[in-house]
Amino acid sequence: MRKILICIELALPRTFRLPILLTFRAVLRHLPLLLIAGVLGLPVLALLGAWLPGTASTAPLPVLRAMAETVLPGYLWTTLWLALGVGVGTAVVGTGAAVAVTLFDFPGRRSFEWLLLLPLAMPAYVTAYAYTDFLQFSGPLQTxxxxxxxxxxxLLPEVRSLGGAVLVFVVSLYPYVYLLARTALAERVPQLMEAAxxxxxxxxxxxxxxALPLARPAVAAGVALALMETLADFGVTSYFxxxxxSTAIIKAWLAxxxxxxxxxxxxMLLAFVLVLLWLERRAQRRLRFSIRGAGGAAAVPTALSGWGxxxxxxxxxxxxxxxxxxPVGFMLRPLAADWSVLPWERFLEWAxxxxxxxGITAALALGLALxxxxxxRRTPQGPGRFVARLVGVGYAVPGAVIVVGVLLPVAWIQQQFPHLGLAAVxxxxxxxxxxxxxxxFCAVALQSxxxxxxxLPTSLDESARLLGAGSIRLAREVHWPLLKRAAAAGALLVFVxxxxxxxxxxxxxxxxxDTLAVVAYQLARDERLGEAALPSLALVLVGLVPVLLLSRALRSR
Structure with a gap:
């Protein structure tokens, strides 16, 4: 690289050597970050490019106009009613549970502190399969x-309905509100309630x-996270x-x-999600302000007895x-009834x-995050900050949107260079x-x-530089030993x-x-809910690992 710079310097006029060399060195220094930004930001940019004229031979505006006159209002109203029901439900359930375990003392309170986190291990579509199998017309309860x-x-209302979807999302996503509200209530509220x-x-x-006004920013942030998960869902809404x-996007692409x-x-869906992300970030900033300066001895929770x-x-x-x-009990029922109907021979292949x-994604995401x-760390105001924010937006983008964003540029490159074979790869x-x-999911590892x-104090970096350590040696011998636990946690979350x-x-x-998630969806869609129990329970067991680690961290703190 140094020889290349020397050759460029000799070839340039003397007047332009310094500014051009400085610009060239800056580009080379930040080239890896620019490549990361290009790879992770291309799907979103490809979606925005779909509105540009001349990107395809067909004119999509008449199609959108026809959808706006027929099915699009139904998609919009259904999505809004679903979001409204999930938002209200998660706010009520999560806030109520956080108030109970934080401000009151009753038998079993310590156990409920971590038991309330267990639904995080249940994918929402697995919960939908379990309730459908048990509560449908031919299910064991009605039979x-x-x-x-x-x-x-x-004898019971139809499970596969908008109300059933709201119930599934509320019982699956309320831990987002519970976690943030519990943290806000535990930091500052007990002292102020004692003063009141x-x-x-x-x-x-x-x-x-x-209590509730101080917890309002936390509740708003938790509801925003729950709504982002709801908008990103495809399994529950498609199955019901x-x-x-989300289902409209998949139908427009495949059907x-x-x-x-x-x-x-x-x-359009991405715009909704970005608004929710902005509201969540705004609520998080207000939450940090509301709990700033918390301290002192915690007030004793109010003891309950009797009907309380x-x-x-x-x-x-x-x-x-x-x-x-x-849901776990409903899925264990077919396992206990007849083990022979379960696809044991292919389970190991799916797993x-x-x-x-x-494992591949977790390793790559961890490398990019590091x-x-x-x-x-080296340049807090440099391009790394912009790339980190770009990566953070990706976690809020629904999976169906990312699929379209990935396939669009691939299809365009295949049309321009048919002999390249990129689409096949x-x-x-x-x-x-x-x-x-x-x-x-790279944002998950990056956050960890x-x-x-x-x-890590910045004095460690300064001491290493004074001792003559370069960037690679600083990252390998100083940062990495101190980041192992955080890196392992991020890789585990990405894996799950x-x-x-x-x-x-x-x-x-x-x-x-086929993976466990895809097989569980396909078996449930084919009404083979008993066979879908095995891959669904495997997903639940995998999801329990980070939930148990989180509950242990909360108890230790």
Whole structure:
């Protein structure tokens, strides 16, 4: 590299040597970051490019106009009603559980603190399969009731409905609100509630006028996260037959065979998600302000007895039962009834494919996160900060949107260079699906690495530089030993997220490479819910690992 710079310097006029060389060196120094930004940002840019004229021979605006006059309002209203129900439900359930375990003392409170996190291990589509298998017309509950009481017809409302989807999402996603609200309430609220009690305020007024207003930013941030997961979902809405934007995108791509319309619908959904992401970031900033300066001895929680204890058990116990215990029990029923119907011979193949894709993605995401974290450490105001923000947006992008964003530039390059064979490489190998995974989940590893770097004092870097250590030696011998635990946590989270990802895996997976998530969806769609129990339970067991680690970290803190 030094010889190349010397040759360039000799070839340039003397007047322009210094500025051109400085610019060239800056570009070379930040070239890896620019490449990372290009790889991870290309899918989103490809979606925006679908609105440019002349990018395809067909005109998509008439198609969108026809959809706006027919089916698009239905997609929009269904998505809005679903988001409204999930937002209200997660806010009520998560805030109620956080208030119960933080401000009150009752038998079993310590156990409920971590039991309330267990629904995080349950993918929402797995919960949907379990409830459908148990509560549908031919399920065991209605069959038993008709036989025992001599009844006929349907005894329960249809599970596969908008109300059923709202219930599934609420019991699966309320931990986002619970975690943030619990943290906000535990930091500052007990002291202020004690001060309000000394001023003569009753318990109901202390909760309504002290605790809940201070927890409002945390609740808003948790609801925004839950809504982003709801908009990104494909498994529940597709299985229940609910027409939302995610299912519309997949239908526009696969059924209508119109990638530009799918891309433009994706940009609409992406706009909704970015608004939610902005609201979540804004609420997080307000949350940090509201708990700043917290300290002092924590006030003693209010002891409950009698009906107060029963109410606290209901508030904390029902979400755990509906979000974890009941779905797991429903899926264990076919395992206990008849083991011979389960696809044991292919289970190891599906699990191997899931583990392979998860391991490859976790390793690559961790490498990218370490590179971006180190670049942000060395130059906090440099391009590394922009790339880190770009990577962070990818986690909020739904999987169906990323699929369209990945395939659009591949299709364009294939049209321009047909002999290159890029489409075959992306769609028939693991390249495309790993690319989509990195766009979606690299932010998880980056957040863990950045949190690890935040705990490292900058004096370590200064001391290493004074001792003559270069950048590579600094990262290898100083940073890496202190970042191992944070890096391992980030890789584990990426691995678990990849195992549970459904829409991107379903569209981009290589041939004969079905994963546990895809197989569970296909078996459930074919009404083979008993056989879907085995891969679904495997996904739950994998998801339990980070949940148990999180609960252990909260208890130790």
């Amino acid at each position: 038993w009731a008709r036989t025992a009481f001599g009844l006929e017809g349907r 009690r000394m001023l003569g305020a009753p318990l109901s007024r202390r909760i309504a006028e002290v 037959g609910i027409q939302t934007f 209508m065979d119109d990638p530009r319309v799918a891309a433009q619908l994706s940009t 204890t029963v109410l606290a058990w209901l508030v904390c116990g029902l979400p755990v039962v509906l979000g974890f215990a009941a 191997g494919n899931s583990v392979r894709l998860g 590179a971006l974290g180190f670049a942000g 992306v769609t028939t190998t693991a390249v495309g699906i790993v690319w989509a995974y990195l766009v979606r 690495v950045e949190s690890g770097y935040a705990r 997220d990849v195992m549970k990802e459904l829409p991107a895996t379903m569209v981009l997976r290589p041939f004969n490479s």
